[in-house]
Amino acid sequence: MERETGRGQKAWKLLTELRERSPLIQCITNFVSMDLMANTLLAAGASPAMLHSLQEIPDFTPHAHALCINVGTLSPDWLSSMKSAASLATQLGKPWVLDPVAVSASDFRMKACLELIELKPTVIRGNASEILALSNASMGPDKGVDSSHRSVDAVEAAKSLAQASSAIVAVSGAVDIITDGQQVVGVNNGVAMLQQITATGCAVTALIAAFVAVDSLHAFEATASALSIFGLAGEIGMDMARGPASLRMHLIDSLYGLDQATVFSRVNITNMS
């Protein structure tokens, strides 16, 4: 599979638009990820807003350009807000992205994610075990929130889920997989140590929301671009890192500073179908 040079140009175009337009991204997310998610969005040029109250959704969500929903520290009252905001976003034609963190952790969480998928997310991003579980709607025990399956195993599951849900499905892993149920592309950017930093998966989901906000008509390309840009920032950050905490810092600095030449030459997306 050969790297497609046109993908770098598309990714750069989207990143440039993101920096210019600074879309407002509402995040209803877990407590662990809020800091990194907000800083990722700011570094990319977006405008984050972590409003989660049911009372505020009718007033606020219509002003957001995209919505990011993440079930990492789910509770019943937050689930009500998530459903309300997702429902409103879909109704208003706004893109929204679902991160089904640790979906197999409990029946409550699996049911919540399946209900959210009924509300028509634009994109679903998870690791291989999460996407496999969602696709199978299996309730078995899962090894925490980290992936214990290789992402390539999940290609068929991702395609099935994409077909069933009409969402773009992205599977993070050594190679990230993105599919709309027909096409499949792989993103080869990123470094393994990103998995040693909490909430990097959540942060890239928020970045997908920001990319989709600037080109919701091409959510497939926007999703692949976001994953590639985030992974590329990680690669550049890794050159300066001594461990996961310095990688986290350099990741954000690198995302902020990404330039055209780097994006053109290093975005690495390949066709897999």
Added chain:
Amino acid sequence: MERETGRGQKAWKLLTELRERSPLIQCITNFVSMDLMANTLLAAGASPAMLHSLQEIPDFTPHAHALCINVGTLSPDWLSSMKSAASLATQLGKPWVLDPVAVSASDFRMKACLELIELKPTVIRGNASEILALSNASMGPDKGVDSSHRSVDAVEAAKSLAQASSAIVAVSGAVDIITDGQQVVGVNNGVAMLQQITATGCAVTALIAAFVAVDSLHAFEATASALSIFGLAGEIGMDMARGPASLRMHLIDSLYGLDQATVFSRVNITNMS
């Protein structure tokens, strides 16, 4: 407008007292900002406490030296705690500071902030759009939590709000504005990139609470000093930063390490009235 050299000496005196007395600052704040707020307070020499339960306020708030209330991720139950703590602080003559984050995001939030202002905050700090909105009590849509108005536009709004509320009002921006309704000073410290880091506004509000805690009789000076000291730490941090994440780190390190000569020579506060 000329830089006033006496302001550096006042700011240093307050910072020194803060480091010596280590006032206990109770923060009822949003989920995004807790980490940076606590680390800002610790780096400045204060003792942060993030207690928010209604059950704990009658026992704990009387021991705090100041209270910081921030509505960034407001919900009805947290609002009850905020009102209870604010009411108790005012009753006990303790200073408290309000950060009306994204006050225009919803009617619920605007109403909450107006109710909190009834409870007599010592200081209100926001960005220009927040202070304008509060001053106008207008309900229009707002572009997220970041300022889309220049702070100088907000001088008149800040004076009106200060007169109506009897609070010191601070408006963050390229130049920070502080007013008690009559006097107006501008703080010229700070760097633009601080806005690319989530929760720096929240953090400086907490620092104002700490400064006011050590000299509540001169809340106007204490507020200007806190904004200047935070901005100065940002300036020093900026010399070492490669982007927003490294700036965040160097900001806190610089705040921790600020010395007399630097504060004397670089605090930059000017009279504007």
Added chain:
Amino acid sequence: MERETGRGQKAWKLLTELRERSPLIQCITNFVSMDLMANTLLAAGASPAMLHSLQEIPDFTPHAHALCINVGTLSPDWLSSMKSAASLATQLGKPWVLDPVAVSASDFRMKACLELIELKPTVIRGNASEILALSNASMGPDKGVDSSHRSVDAVEAAKSLAQASSAIVAVSGAVDIITDGQQVVGVNNGVAMLQQITATGCAVTALIAAFVAVDSLHAFEATASALSIFGLAGEIGMDMARGPASLRMHLIDSLYGLDQATVFSRVNITNMS
């Protein structure tokens, strides 16, 4: 008191097992500490999971290898989850660790901690004032969440608490104290500046949970090892730090990169009984 060379070998053995087995550690903790706690666990090789909903505990807690409970931002609904998870852990023979943050802040919090202790934690870790307060079950005002008593003062209180609760009791301070009610050891690793970083106490409690997860039959040794390893990472980080924020980064990087020679030569645990 002489440094015991065998302790370094034990600590290295436990750290190696932790890295190999990657135990799943459920944390029901405060909002301030979630980020640092998760990153500490990841850097040490463990797998963190911040699930806190009552609905999820029956499904999820049986899959965790240890549980970490921290009352820093306690509220009644979170307390219900803490009790449910602690009760289930004890029933299933899983180790769990309690961090009684600011236990004297309110009657509500003291009562909550005493009820949690009834559920038989494997380890209780606090600072000297917290352990003294718990041991005395005194309700007096406390200076926030930071220690205002030296840890050596707390040795007798720790022994009493350990005897009354059947838990290992650890007291953080310039020298960390660990006791099972009979034996007492001191951990001499660590640097003072760790106290200027929020949630380092919470993070080391989570690390204790991870160490106890890999050797629950020797919780006393595991607790001492965790405190020593964390302190040692702080010492190494301190060589590169310019202040508390850079220390925080280097602490995590150093924890991630700890090697056998360093652990063997620098773990500094002494017998005190």
